[in-house]
Amino acid sequence: MGQTVVQEGETPDFVGCVLSGLLRMQKTLADGRHHIVGLLVEGDIFGRVFGGATEFAIEVATDAEFCAFPRGEFEELLMRSPDLDRAVMLNTLNELDRARDWMIILSNQKITGRIAGFLLLMVTRFSTIDHIVKARDGGIEIRIPIGRQDLAHLLGTRPESISRALHALQDDSAIRIIEPNLIGVLDLSALAREAGEDEVDGIRSVRELLKVARLDR
Amino acid sequence: MGQTVVQEGETPDFVGCVLSGLLRMQKTLADGRHHIVGLLVEGDIFGRVFGGATEFAIEVATDAEFCAFPRGEFEELLMRSPDLDRAVMLNTLNELDRARDWMIILSNQKITGRIAGFLLLMVTRFSTIDHIVKARDGGIEIRIPIGRQDLAHLLGTRPESISRALHALQDDSAIRIIEPNLIGVLDLSALAREAGEDEVDGIRSVRELLKVARLDR
DNA sequence: CTCCCGCCTTGACAGCTATCAATGACCGTT
DNA sequence: AACGGTCATTGATAGCTGTCAAGGCGGGAG
Incomplete structure (x- = not known):
C-alpha cells in the first residue's frame, strides 16, 4: 500500500x-502536494512503450x-504482431479520451x-469491475477505491469540501452514503x-448494464 | 473561423x-456551454486512427x-511502415502527457x-511556433491565439476572472499585458x-530556448 | 480492554470566484 | 464620419470554497 x-x-x-487492484498515477509538485491524474485498473497498461x-x-x-514485460521485448512483440500493436494503440487512444473527460470534470x-462527474465516470468506465461498481435493486453502488485525501487531490480540492459536497448530493437525494467509501446512486x-454533462448516452449504457446485471442473478 | x-x-x-494555424478540440455540454480540452497546432494529428x-x-x-488522409489508407500505411506507426504512437503518448499536464493545471x-500554468505550458509546448511564442530582449512574448471566452472555457472559469487574474499577475510584475492577447513574461x-509546479526543468529548457533565439538573431 | 492514531465529518470565518451590470475600446459596416 | 456589434475590462454583491479548529468513529498496538 x-x-x-x-x-x-x-x-x-x-x-x-495491471491484473488486479488499483494503481494511481500522480505528480508531486514543488510545494509537496501531489495531484492524481488517473487511476489504473485491471487491463490498463502503464509505462511508455517507446x-x-x-x-x-x-x-x-x-x-x-x-x-511486467521488458520494454525491448515488448516493442519487438509490437513490431511482429499487428493485432497487439493495434490493441495497444486503441488502449492509448482510450486513455487519451479518458484524460480529456477528466479535464471536462475538472x-x-x-x-x-x-463529484457528480467523477461518479458518472466511475460508473461508465469501471462498470465491468464488479468490486467497484455493483448493480443492485435500489440502483448502483460504487465503492470508491481511494480515501478522501486522494479523492480531493484527484478533483483539485480539499477533503473537507469532498465531504460537504457528497452530503449535499445526499440531501438532494441523488446519492446515498452507505459507508464513507460506498456510494449508492439513487x-x-x-x-x-449536476455535472452539466450530456451524459444521456452514458446513462443509457448504464441502464443496459443494470439490465444485464439483473439477468445475471 | x-x-x-x-x-x-x-x-x-x-x-x-495540421499544417498551419490553430484548431481547438472541444465538447459541447447539455446546457450549451462548450469546454475546450485541447489546442491543435502544426504537426498535431487528429481523428482516431482506428x-x-x-x-x-x-x-x-x-x-x-x-x-487529410482517408482513414483506411492511413491504417494500411501504418501496417506497412513501422517507423510511421512508431511516430504516431509517440505523438499519441505525448498528447496523453499533455492532457495530464492540463489536468494538473486545472x-x-x-x-x-x-493562468500561470497555462502560460508556462504555452512556452514549453509551443516554443517552436514562433507566431505564438517569441523570445525578445525583455523576455518572452506569448500571443494567446484565442479570446477570453475560449480561454475561460479552457481553464474552467469565466472571462471576467481571466481578466482579473491576468491583471493581478501584472500587478505582481510577473507578466506584462502588451495587448489583450499579447503577454510579455517578465x-x-x-x-x-504561482502555478505551484516544479517547473524547474521546464524553465531550464526555456532558458535554453531563449539563448538559442538570441544566437539566431 | 484501553489507548492511540488516522480518517471522516462538522462548524466558523476569511478569501476567492461567479454573477449581474455597466463602461470603454476596437473593428467592420453603413 | 457615424453606427452597431463584439470583446475586454471594471465594479458590486452573493455564493462557494479554502482554511483552521474541533469532535466522532473505527482499527491496530500494547
Missing part, C-alpha cells in the same frame, strides 16, 4: 499491465497485482458538479444534471 | 494533420490549413495559478511559483 512502482522522471525498463521518461509517478493504491466550477439524471 | 471540421460523436473517415467515434468536436480557431484552485520563476 502506497508503494512506488515507477518514480517520477524515471525511464522504466518495463511495460506493465522511449521517453514518465512524467508521472505510479503508486499502489490498494493491494494489486501486475505483470472544468466544473462547483465541487458537487465535479438518481443518475440528477447526477448528470 | 469557427467552422467545424469534425463533429462530436461523428466517426470521421479521415486522419488529419475505429471509434470522436467524443470531441474539432473547430477552426484561426485561419488554418490541414491535410487542479489549481486559484485562477492566477491556472518573471518565469514567479509564474512557476
Whole structure:
C-alpha cells in the first residue's frame, strides 16, 4: 500500500499491465502536494512503450497485482504482431479520451458538479469491475477505491469540501452514503444534471448494464 | 473561423494533420456551454486512427490549413511502415502527457495559478511556433491565439476572472499585458511559483530556448 | 480492554470566484 | 464620419470554497 512502482522522471525498463487492484498515477509538485491524474485498473497498461521518461509517478493504491514485460521485448512483440500493436494503440487512444473527460470534470466550477462527474465516470468506465461498481435493486453502488485525501487531490480540492459536497448530493437525494467509501446512486439524471454533462448516452449504457446485471442473478 | 471540421460523436473517415494555424478540440455540454480540452497546432494529428467515434468536436480557431488522409489508407500505411506507426504512437503518448499536464493545471484552485500554468505550458509546448511564442530582449512574448471566452472555457472559469487574474499577475510584475492577447513574461520563476509546479526543468529548457533565439538573431 | 492514531465529518470565518451590470475600446459596416 | 456589434475590462454583491479548529468513529498496538 502506497508503494512506488515507477518514480517520477524515471525511464522504466518495463511495460506493465495491471491484473488486479488499483494503481494511481500522480505528480508531486514543488510545494509537496501531489495531484492524481488517473487511476489504473485491471487491463490498463502503464509505462511508455517507446522511449521517453514518465512524467508521472505510479503508486499502489490498494493491494494489486501486475505483470511486467521488458520494454525491448515488448516493442519487438509490437513490431511482429499487428493485432497487439493495434490493441495497444486503441488502449492509448482510450486513455487519451479518458484524460480529456477528466479535464471536462475538472472544468466544473462547483465541487458537487465535479463529484457528480467523477461518479458518472466511475460508473461508465469501471462498470465491468464488479468490486467497484455493483448493480443492485435500489440502483448502483460504487465503492470508491481511494480515501478522501486522494479523492480531493484527484478533483483539485480539499477533503473537507469532498465531504460537504457528497452530503449535499445526499440531501438532494441523488446519492446515498452507505459507508464513507460506498456510494449508492439513487438518481443518475440528477447526477448528470449536476455535472452539466450530456451524459444521456452514458446513462443509457448504464441502464443496459443494470439490465444485464439483473439477468445475471 | 469557427467552422467545424469534425463533429462530436461523428466517426470521421479521415486522419488529419495540421499544417498551419490553430484548431481547438472541444465538447459541447447539455446546457450549451462548450469546454475546450485541447489546442491543435502544426504537426498535431487528429481523428482516431482506428475505429471509434470522436467524443470531441474539432473547430477552426484561426485561419488554418490541414491535410487529410482517408482513414483506411492511413491504417494500411501504418501496417506497412513501422517507423510511421512508431511516430504516431509517440505523438499519441505525448498528447496523453499533455492532457495530464492540463489536468494538473486545472487542479489549481486559484485562477492566477491556472493562468500561470497555462502560460508556462504555452512556452514549453509551443516554443517552436514562433507566431505564438517569441523570445525578445525583455523576455518572452506569448500571443494567446484565442479570446477570453475560449480561454475561460479552457481553464474552467469565466472571462471576467481571466481578466482579473491576468491583471493581478501584472500587478505582481510577473507578466506584462502588451495587448489583450499579447503577454510579455517578465518573471518565469514567479509564474512557476504561482502555478505551484516544479517547473524547474521546464524553465531550464526555456532558458535554453531563449539563448538559442538570441544566437539566431 | 484501553489507548492511540488516522480518517471522516462538522462548524466558523476569511478569501476567492461567479454573477449581474455597466463602461470603454476596437473593428467592420453603413 | 457615424453606427452597431463584439470583446475586454471594471465594479458590486452573493455564493462557494479554502482554511483552521474541533469532535466522532473505527482499527491496530500494547
